[in-house]
Amino acid sequence: MEHLINNQVKQLEISGIRKFFNMVAGTKDMISFTIGQPDFPTPDHVKEAGKRAIDNNFTSYTHNAGTIELRKAAADFVLDKYKLTYDPENEVIITTGASEAIDITFRTILEEGTEVILPGPIYPGYEPIIRMCGATPVHADTRDNEFRLTASIIKKYITDKTRCIVIPYPSNPTGASLTREEIIDIVDLLKDKEIFILADEIYSELVYDQAHVSIGTFLREKTIVINGLSKSHSMTGWRIGMLFAPQYLAQHILKVHQYNVSCATSISQMAAYEALTAGKDDAVSMKEEYIIRRDYVYNRLCQMGFDIVKPDGAFYFFVKMPSGYTSSFDFAIKLVEQAGVAVVPGSAFSEFGEGYFRLSFAYSMETLSEGLDRMAKFLSK
Ligand SMILES: Cc1ncc(COP(=O)(O)O)c(C=O)c1O
The missing domain is CATH 3.40.640.10 (Type I PLP-dependent aspartate aminotransferase-like (Major domain))
Structure with missing residues (x-):
């Protein structure tokens, strides 16, 4: 009876973020920069x-x-x-x-x-x-x-x-x-x-x-x-x-x-x-930590030769992918397979995101450092 399902709903696709997750789920020793949520616990x-x-x-x-x-x-x-x-x-x-x-x-x-x-x-x-x-x-x-x-x-x-x-x-x-x-x-x-x-x-x-x-x-x-x-x-x-x-x-x-x-x-x-109420300024300490991470990631990505804009807020970099890939999906898959690093393909963020990838810095400095080392090695090949 699938033909009876609302047409608007049938035409919806699962999000590009989810599609990508499903494809790389189970990859061993992968460093993920994909997540859109803080890595701190709830206070x-x-x-x-x-x-x-x-x-x-x-x-x-x-x-x-x-x-x-x-x-x-x-x-x-x-x-x-x-x-x-x-x-x-x-x-x-x-x-x-x-x-x-x-x-x-x-x-x-x-x-x-x-x-x-x-x-x-x-x-x-x-x-x-x-x-x-x-x-x-x-x-x-x-x-x-x-x-x-x-x-x-x-x-x-x-x-x-x-x-x-x-x-x-x-x-x-x-x-x-x-x-x-x-x-x-x-x-x-x-x-x-x-x-x-x-x-x-x-x-x-x-x-x-x-x-x-x-x-x-x-x-x-x-x-x-x-x-x-x-x-x-x-x-x-x-x-x-x-x-x-x-x-x-x-x-x-x-x-x-x-x-x-x-x-x-x-x-x-x-x-x-x-x-x-009691926690109205809880974000302040997290924000201080994010600034340190943002500046670190910014410097590392610049050293790798990426053309980037420093984010004003949130915890994402949206970066133009290197040339030589057929799509942002193709780049992201190769990055997982060959470097063990996951980022979200830009196409998950409308057609205007094609050609880019999103890197979340809601991760510890150790994870950021290791993942960026891997990325630098991958790009230098
Ligand atoms: C811009 C934006 N709006 C809304 C949401 C949804 O937030 P919530 O978890 O409160 O539903 C998100 C989650 O990533 C977001 O990035």
């Missing part, structure tokens, strides 16, 4: 809060939007860090990871025939959902601008069908972020247009040489700010995301969230409360 005090939630039988449904205490903590967190002002009563939704926040936003605002502008290359979590909504993803090519999305690039892709622009910064996979000036240019372009902005700021606590500026502080009425604890507090498995939107919009997004998951996991919500 102990946050884990304890999760355990206490179980011991205290905090194991039932909560308010659909999350406990009011957690929503207040989330609102205070983004006010304190990024000057964002959202009412915890009706403008904050705690979601099952940022992934669910992306899903419920698109399902609330998109419909057949609408278009969504996304920078290319891009994290593969948006496009399938846009398509399942019957909308069309339109990639704005950022390759000639060191992967930076600017107002003048966005302008080229706006049509009367544009319903939303996705602005993810710092970016997975490129590490590029936006400066205050770049954001103000985008604000000037969009302020009089009836276009939503999905600002995916999941890496906002990992911005290295500048302050993170949220576009939600300028265009609050049309922006959905998405954040979460996966990256800032090394909590990918706890599945906690945060969605901030003006009330007229949040009230509709909340319905989609309600019929989707009812609420985020109660136990994780307790841990998240601890993370956003």
Whole structure:
């Protein structure tokens, strides 16, 4: 009965990251630079809060939007860090990871025939959902601008069908972020247009040489700010995301969230409360460590002759692959087979990622050093 399965779903492909993992799974003595999550454990005090939630039988449904205490903590967190002002009563939704926040936003605002502008290359979590909504993803090519999305690039892709622009910064996979000036240019372009902005700021606590500026502080009425604890507090498995939107919009997004998951996991919500209050600066020490690793990897890749942009944030390098390979997949497979090093082929991040590879530096210095030694040897052959 496969012919009865929804056509949009049938046409979806499993992500290029997963495809690559499946191919190299089981390779012995492989150093992997593929992972998109911090290598630090969840902070102990946050884990304890999760355990206490179980011991205290905090194991039932909560308010659909999350406990009011957690929503207040989330609102205070983004006010304190990024000057964002959202009412915890009706403008904050705690979601099952940022992934669910992306899903419920698109399902609330998109419909057949609408278009969504996304920078290319891009994290593969948006496009399938846009398509399942019957909308069309339109990639704005950022390759000639060191992967930076600017107002003048966005302008080229706006049509009367544009319903939303996705602005993810710092970016997975490129590490590029936006400066205050770049954001103000985008604000000037969009302020009089009836276009939503999905600002995916999941890496906002990992911005290295500048302050993170949220576009939600300028265009609050049309922006959905998405954040979460996966990256800032090394909590990918706890599945906690945060969605901030003006009330007229949040009230509709909340319905989609309600019929989707009812609420985020109660136990994780307790841990998240601890993370956003007592642990609100937990990311600072991780960030310091990432800066050391980023600078180390940058120097090593430069010595190997790669043409690279130093990432502003997140924990990825997006690097142009050497010549002589038929595709980024071909390069990545040969690197595994001949050097025992795994990176993610750029094609996993839309067609605009072809010709590049993503190297995550969310690994210990020992692992980075060994893997980069192997890579240097492979390239010198
Ligand atoms: C840009 C971006 N947005 C969203 C997500 C999903 O985050 P979560 O684990 O909170 O669902 C990721 C995860 O890698 C990401 O890189």
